[in-house]
């Protein structure tokens with residue numbers, strides 16, 4: 001260990017070439033945009049035959065697009081990347097303790113074996129075991145999960161020493177055993193000892209899986225009492241009295257099951273509520289200064305993440321204002337033909353790097369190492385720490401307040417026994433009544449995008465920073481979507497959650513104290529504003545120029561007009577800019593098509609319903625909800641995903657807008673081509689023909705789904721018919737009203 005030297009624990013690289021390219025592009029593109037908007041604006045002072053209403057709508061769409069574009073430039077202002085040197089960390093006895101929080105909520109959608117793999121992989125992190133405490137929050141209160149944990153504990157006693165002895169990198173047994181041998185480049189594969197032990201451990205894993213499977217089949221998955229059960233907190237311990245095994249257990253991290261109390265009469269605030277209970281319960285058990293947050297599907301794919309995170313948290317220059325280290329979300333099941341962009345390429349390869357160069361990335365729910373106290377910044381802000389005020393803020397438990405004030409250094413065994421009674425109260429659904437939990441303490445409740453919202457309002461706006469750590473080997477691997485329905489359902493939840501923020505008084509465009517920089521605020525504004533901008537602009541651009549085309553009305557400059565080149569430039573520049581980013585982040589030309597398509601589909605469906613949902617909540621017509629993402633594979637759907645074939649088995653509410661818009665665009669394209677050929681309007685309508693042409697080419701799989709495919713993943717004929725009728729009605733009504 002290299003403690004004595006002054007070698008840094010981490011480095012930050014500023015990519016000057018990228019910055020130069022990004023800023024140059026921003027300047028050139030914004031000049032072109034200004035010309036475009038000038039052309040539109042001056043149009044209203046001219047005397048033309050074009051009807052005013054469609055031009056006005058298209059202008060509004062262009063304005064919103066430009067505004068959104070402007071916000072995204074902040075992400076491109078100063079992207080950075082980082083390297084860590086965990087080997088330079090101090091000795092193990094100087095490392096701070098870590099509590100791992102894993103959340104699960106529904107054993108039917110989140111299979112127990114997979115959740116336990118996450119638990120086991122977290123227990124096997126490369127960190128002193130006495131400084132690692134793993135908590136699983138089970139919102140379903142299901143027996144299968146509690147029993148699964150007991151089995152996981154027993155299996156982990158074999159698994160952890162095996163991983164450590166042979167330096168296995170992939171610490172999720174499921175991933176390890178299902179990978180082809182040569183894929184497991186890590187670990188020592190030479191000796192017969194290894195081969196024998198691997199065999200034994202694999203057998204144990206099969207037994208573990210079998211047992212959990214039994215519980216799942218015959219046990220109670222808690223579906224009847226999911227919203228109505230009392231709190232259960234259990235420290236998972238040795239069940240057998242076997243001496244040798246007990247010795248092994250010494251090297252095991254503490255493992256704790258937490259199922260908070262839930263009652264129909266009390267709002268439980270979804271995942272944020274679950275984490276806040278974990279914050280309290282762990283506060284009186286282990287009270288570690290740092291917390292690793294994981295979703296139940298996020299396996300530790302590399303044991304070194306904890307030490308890498310400590311490279312930042314233990315840097316004396318960075319640490320006082322550092323709240324958390326975020327690792328990217330990466331996924332183990334991404335197809336080469338990632339048609340739904342399940343990898344979120346742009347977020348994790350572009351946007352988060354950009355934020356990292358400003359004040360730091362937003363939390364993304366999983367794969368982050370956060371400083372516990374930063375979540376209580378507002379409650380603890382006065383130095384004198386008035387006890388009464390603190391009670392009002394975080395509730396009456398003296399044990400918890402003591403732990404928060406840092407006066408309580410838990411001796412694990414004692415703490416377990418002394419405080420288990422206290423935890424019942426801390427996990428009860430009435431504990432938060434009259435306190436500031438969810439408002440200033442812990443994760444915030446105002447939006448179900450609790451991660452994004454908490455980072456903005458509680459952390460970055462209070463002057464905390466964060467960093468983004470993206471080493472070449474993925475440190476965590478989750479499960480990406482494999483079908484359109486899951487993608488659109490999650491998209492709708494996200495849009496709704498962020499639009500909640502956009503239409504609240506905390507909209508980052510207007511809210512934001514001086515601690516947050518202007519550029520950081522622009523980035524934050526983009527998330528809540530973009531669904532509204534995209535939804536409006538895309539719906540307009542997918543209907544109005546088309547309607548006008550059918551009626552022979554020109555909305556864009558003719559080819560001979562010099563502004564024609566401005567419009568062409570803006571279009572080409574934005575499209576090629578996106579292509580450039582896709583290619584330079586290691587994706588293919590084909591992936592660029594996927595992203596263009598899924599972006600359009602998302603905008604006209606998820607963003608639409610999400611925004612509607614947000615407004616309905618605002619007016620009190622609907623309650624907040626959190627539709628948990630499905631994590632069970634359907635073989636058929638999986639096959640299609642890997643073949644790059646769309647699976648249209650989703651709600652008609654999603655399908656009808658998609659299909660209607662495509663039908664409308666095909667029809668207008670035909671009409672446009674006919675006009676060009678028979679009426680010689682090529683010059684006049686060039687751009688307007690190009691728009692539906694582009695939309696149709698990019699969205700070809702929808703046409704295929706309607707007309708060509710016969711499999712169960714196609715668009716049902718009834719939906720096609722309904723959509724055709726919808727587009728005809730739109731065309732007729734639109735022509736009468738607008739033209």
Ligand SMILES: O=c1ccn([C@@H]2O[C@H](COP(=O)(O)OP(=O)(O)O[C@H]3O[C@H](CO)[C@@H](O)[C@H](O)[C@H]3O)[C@@H](O)[C@H]2O)c(=O)[nH]1
Pocket residue numbers: 103104105106110137139269270271274294295296297364365366448449450451452490626627628629630
């Ligand atoms: O009432 C709830 C609802 C969800 N969860 C857990 O929260 C996690 C995330 O839920 P999931 O359904 O997988 O949602 P995703 O859309 O995949 O989650 C993304 O978006 C969420 C909201 O922004 C973040 O919290 C997540 O970390 C992020 O991965 C899962 O482990 C769930 O078990 C709970 O514990 N209680």
Ligand SMILES: [Mn+2]
Pocket residue numbers: 295297629
């Ligand atoms: Mn998820």
